Amino acid sequence: MPGPKKLDPSSSPRALLGAELRHKREQANMTQDELGRPLFVSGSFIGQLEAGTRRMVPEIAQLIDQVLGTDGFFERNCEAGKSRYPDHFAEAAEAEAIATAIRSYAPALIPGLLQTAAYARAVCRAYQPTAPEEVIEELVAARMERTRLLADPTKPLMWAVLDEGALRRPVGGAAVMAESLWHVAGLVGRHRAIVQVLPFRAGAHPAMAGALKLMDFSDAPPLVYLESLGHGQLVDDPALVARYRLSYDLLGAAALSPKASLALITSVAEEYAHEDDA
Known part of the structure; x- marks a missing residue:
């Protein structure tokens, strides 16, 4: 797996969210795999969220807030908007x-x-x-x-x-x-x-x-x-x-x-x- 990349939070809202997720995860002294387990996702999935490659949906954001104790931050800031593409794509x-x-x-x-x-x-x-x-x-x-x-x-x-x-x-x-x-x-x-x-x-x-x-x-x-x-x-x-x-x-x-x-x-x-x- 590629090493952590220094994210530019100003590049996009998703990059900002990914940078904050990485910060909070490391602050909690957790690896990507360790954070993924209680969310029932892989460590690679967490890496994709942190890199801004995947969208953080409300259901995942709620679980992240619970595990990291972030008081609803990720749920409030996740991307809940409707995509112009079919849901499955x-x-x-x-x-x-x-x-x-x-x-x-x-x-x-x-x-x-x-x-x-x-x-x-x-x-x-x-x-x-x-x-x-x-x-x-x-x-x-x-x-x-x-x-x-x-x-x-x-x-x-x-x-x-x-x-x-x-x-x-x-x-x-x-x-x-x-x-x-x-x-x-x-x-x-x-x-x-x-x-x-x-x-x-x-x-x-x-x-x-x-x-x-x-x-x-x-x-x-x-x-x-x-x-x-x-x-x-x-x-x-x-x-x-x-x-x-x-x-x-x-x-x-x-x-x-x-x-x-x-x-x-x-x-x-x-x-x-x-x-x-x-």
Whole structure:
């Protein structure tokens, strides 16, 4: 686990809260693991709170106040505001925004950070077929805001392994898919993302159960985000994180090389473009 970082309390309210948590924990002569036990969380989770990587929710804040005897300070100052992201993804989105490296495996669709607005709109509409148009547009706007992470020319490192099914499934129709795959190819061409395709012929692999995202940080332990329909889980247990990292490494080993993957992506994009012209 990385050593303690000297936090700048002026950088954000979350950094202030993290700095105060570290101060109060050390004042109580407790390690991160020792504070985590009565909260039923890991020491890594406490480290994420102190680094400002994870949001301190009211339920955790109340327990911290009880254990550290801080007279309701953390409950009064924790972030109780509503995120613009779905509840199951809110913490992951916030962590993603400050990650130094993001490695993502997508079994059925192009990952959110690589999506176009039209593709995101088709996905959101499929998830919520009866939602009002303004709800869909809010979801699309939030997703497009996330993609601004890749506007920075160097960080975070973005590495995605896409299942071939994500290329072949015509989300939104041929025109939307052509645009989406050209967009992915453009990110690769600008050296802004590393993308590999896991071909159908690779057969069984260690992430067949669903999507997988690993996030690394400069001053906090890594996280893994697992997602299924309407549900997401952030994993910080070091042993589990190491296991998922191995799974991701094995996916990359079984996938096409970045060069061959780019050739397949552009080839499928051209197929969609010709289909739309027909």
